[in-house]
Amino acid sequence: MPEKNRQPIDLATLYEITRALASSDDLRQCLEESLTVLSARTNLSNGAVTIANPITGQIETEVAPGMTAEARKRGIYKFGEGITGRVVASGSPIVVPQISQEPLFLNKTRARAEKNQEALSFLCVPIKHGATTIGALSVDRNYQEGIDFETDLQFLTVLSGLIAQTVVRIQAVNQERERLEQENTQLRRELSEKYRVASIVSNSSRMQEVFEMIHRVADSNATILLRGESGTGKTMVAKAIHHNSKRAKAPFIAVNCSALPETLLESELFGHEKGAFTGAQNAKKGRFELAEGGTLFLDEIGELSQSVQVKLLNVVQDREFQRLGGIAPIKCNVRLITATNKDLEKAVEDGSFREDLYYRLNVFPVYLPPLRERRTDIMLLAEFFLQKYNEENSKQIRRISTPAIDLLIQYHWPGNVRELQNCIERAVLICDEDSIKSYHLPPSLQTSDSVNERSNPVSFASAVENFERELIIDSLKKCQGNQTKAAQLLDTSLRIINYKIAKLNINPRQFKLAKP
Numbered sequence: 040m041p042e043k044n045r046q047p048i049d050l051a052t053l054y055e056i057t058r059a060l061a062s063s064d065d066l067r068q069c070l071e072e073s074l075t076v077l078s079a080r081t082n083l084s085n086g087a088v089t090i091a092n093p094i095t096g097q098i099e100t101e102v103a104p105g106m107t108a109e110a111r112k113r114g115i116y117k118f119g120e121g122i123t124g125r126v127v128a129s130g131s132p133i134v135v136p137q138i139s140q141e142p143l144f145l146n147k148t149r150a151r152a153e154k155n156q157e158a159l160s161f162l163c164v165p166i167k168h169g170a171t172t173i174g175a176l177s178v179d180r181n182y183q184e185g186i187d188f189e190t191d192l193q194f195l196t197v198l199s200g201l202i203a204q205t206v207v208r209i210q211a212v213n214q215e216r217e218r219l220e221q222e223n224t225q226l227r228r229e230l231s232e233k234y235r236v237a238s239i240v241s242n243s244s245r246m247q248e249v250f251e252m253i254h255r256v257a258d259s260n261a262t263i264l265l266r267g268e269s270g271t272g273k274t275m276v277a278k279a280i281h282h283n284s285k286r287a288k289a290p291f292i293a294v295n296c297s298a299l300p301e302t303l304l305e306s307e308l309f310g311h312e313k314g315a316f317t318g319a320q321n322a323k324k325g326r327f328e329l330a331e332g333g334t335l336f337l338d339e340i341g342e343l344s345q346s347v348q349v350k351l352l353n354v355v356q357d358r359e360f361q362r363l364g365g366i367a368p369i370k371c372n373v374r375l376i377t378a379t380n381k382d383l384e385k386a387v388e389d390g391s392f393r394e395d396l397y398y399r400l401n402v403f404p405v406y407l408p409p410l411r412e413r414r415t416d417i418m419l420l421a422e423f424f425l426q427k428y429n430e431e432n433s434k435q436i437r438r439i440s441t442p443a444i445d446l447l448i449q450y451h452w453p454g455n456v457r458e459l460q461n462c463i464e465r466a467v468l469i470c471d472e473d474s475i476k477s478y479h480l481p482p483s484l485q486t487s488d489s490v491n492e493r494s495n496p497v498s499f500a501s502a503v504e505n506f507e508r509e510l511i512i513d514s515l516k517k518c519q520g521n522q523t524k525a526a527q528l529l530d531t532s533l534r535i536i537n538y539k540i541a542k543l544n545i546n547p548r549q550f551k552l553a554k555p
Contacts, residue, residue, distance in 0.1 A: 052080045056198060060205040064212050069205060070102035077198070078104070083178040083191065087148075088166070088202060089114070090174040091127055098127050098174070106148060114148040121145040123175050126163045130172045132196070134188045135161040138179075158182050164195045166203045176202060239272070239279060240423045243413035249276070249405060256403050257283040262355065264340075264400050265378035267407030270457030273378040274338060276407065281334040286374055289333030292326050297339035305347055306363055309354075315364025327360060327371050334374045340400065341381035341392060352396045375400075410452040410459060417447055420456060424463035425475070436470055441516075442477040442509045446484045476513075477505045508543045511536065512550075520550035 059072035074086035087103035100106070100114030116124040122143055126133050135141045138161045163177040176199045180191065239250070256263060257280050265273040274293065281291045299307055306315075310325030326335055343351065354360045355375065359368045377400050386392035410417065421439060429436055439447070443466075452458055466479040477484075510529060518524035525547075526536040540547060 052076070053197065053201075055080065057201060060201055064209055066206065066209045067102050069209075070202065071104050073198075073202070074102060074104050077178070081194075082180050083162075083195075085177075085179040087114070087177050088174060089116070089123055089127070089177070090166075090206065091118075091172065098124060100148065101174070103148070110148040116145075116147070121147070122161065122163050123177060126165050126175045126177075127172050130165050130167065132162070132164040132192055134163075134192065136186075136188075137182050160186070160188070162188060162191055162195060164192065164199050166199045166206070168203045168207050173203060173206060239275060240419050241413065241416045242419060243408075243415045245408040245413045246416065249407060252403075252405050253280055253283070256280065256405075258285055259403075260374055262374075262400055262402045263376045264402070264404045265376065265407060266404055267378075267380060268409050268455055269380050270455030271407040271409060272456050273407060274336070276405070277334070277336040277338075277376045277378065280376060281336075281374075284334070284374070286333050290330050291334050291336065292330040293336040293338065294326050295338045297342040301344045301347060304343075305350065308347070309350065309360050309362055310365075311363035312365045315362070319364070322362070325360075325362065327354065327373055328369065330371075330373045332372055334376060337375070337377045339379060340377040341379040341383055341386055343392075345393070348393045348396050352393065352399060355396070355399045410455045414448060417452075417459065418444065420459055421447055421463055424460050425467065428464050428467040432467055434467055434470070435473065436467060436475060437473050439475045440477065440509060441512055442505065443475050443480055446477050446480055446505075450484050474513075477509050504543065507539060508545065511539055511543065511545060515545070515547050515550045518550075520547040522547055 055076045056073045059076050060069050062072060063069045070088050074088070077086050078084050085103070085105075087106070088101045089098045090101045091098050096118065098116040098118065098120075100111045103111060103114070106114075116127075118124055119128045122133050122135060122141070122145075125143070135144055138144045138146075138159050141161075144161060158181060159179045160182045161177065161179055163175050165172045166174040166176055176195060178191075178195065239246070241247075241250075253276065263277075263280065265276055267273055277293070278291060281287065294304075294307060296304060302316075306323070306325070308325050308327060310323050310328055311319050313319060313322045337351075350360065354371065358372070359370045361368055383392055383397055383401075387394045387397050410420075418439075421444075425436060425439065428434070447459075447462075454461075462481055462484070463475075465481060466475045470476075470479045511525065514525040514528045515522070518528060522536050522540065523533055526533045529536070539545075
């Protein structure tokens, strides 16, 4: 059958194919476009790209323009099976001058009618990445007796190299995208775990009441007011409410109202338009807009000025606001959580806090008890922080000694959980032993006077007494209450040890069963 005039294969054709291959990060799309260009500009038709799947051990038809999905599913070969399988297995090209005369040509896809096979030649070249064959590129061309296939093979070899680069590029992009998606999913899972209610360290009855209230209100849209002293964990509870709600996938935005001056706070909350004030060179979204669909947490709400209170009241009532310098109202869908350590009722009485705003915010109040009212949590929290700062500072501190525990339990913790956290972090940093002793704790904990008045200075006698008690108790534990061995361990006499034990009111018998 006479061959129609071939269009010359030139740089313009390669350029168009290269553009098609680089046009997308979708492998199938860019391969289809390149094979379409190949068919339109040359006499090479029915192009197909097969890719080796190392997991299944099969060679699968990735792209074949015009081929049905059913035909593509049939186009699966084992290594060494048919022409395509042999090309991938050997890494060498194969030319079939007349496919009707070649028994190895299987026509699995049934894309060529039997009556047309005598008029077709089949060319198949490997697609290689380095020394590895990752697939094959195959095409048909009109059969002509005595034709030289060398020019076509050279061109297809160049094209297969471009396809190999594209396959590797897109696979790398997809792997990176998948890695980032997995990482993002893992971070979301860790964030959710970190701020789930059960992750808040406590076993006190007072905090169990707080957890019950969190569970009841989490999925609602009710405005929540968190009450309690500084350092009781209001921010953590706010995050726990958000991450246990239907809004968990939306943003959680926190604003400390006492950390910003009035003019800047208004801009931060509601945003501003370009030119709204000196220095406003561009429009800026406020925190209400950034928290759209999620939760906005306003800490230290009692510090708001009267003018900001009025604007916040309008947002809470109407669920819309205006940017500074703006005229168009902006609707917002935000769950509002506020927190304060101030007596808002007293602030309402003296006129520093608006009564109408107070009632709008106080829809669902949650009171967080101070640490001194839940002393059963002190050691739980201390052990938690010990483990945390051990890991952060690569330390191997195994425990907190009994005298140190006594000091932690007796102290009144005016700074609450935050003060306890700082206390344990300091102890871990200065401790070079396997346990935290009383002298590793801050001076404010070293005397019993600090239980009632934090400002009382630590006396020298008290500090020495605490240190001696620590050493003797630690030695008695190691010696299972044997005072003679404890005296030897401390390199002192039995008489002195007995004197100190009596003076410090230590009972050696309680260590009889203690393991060394």
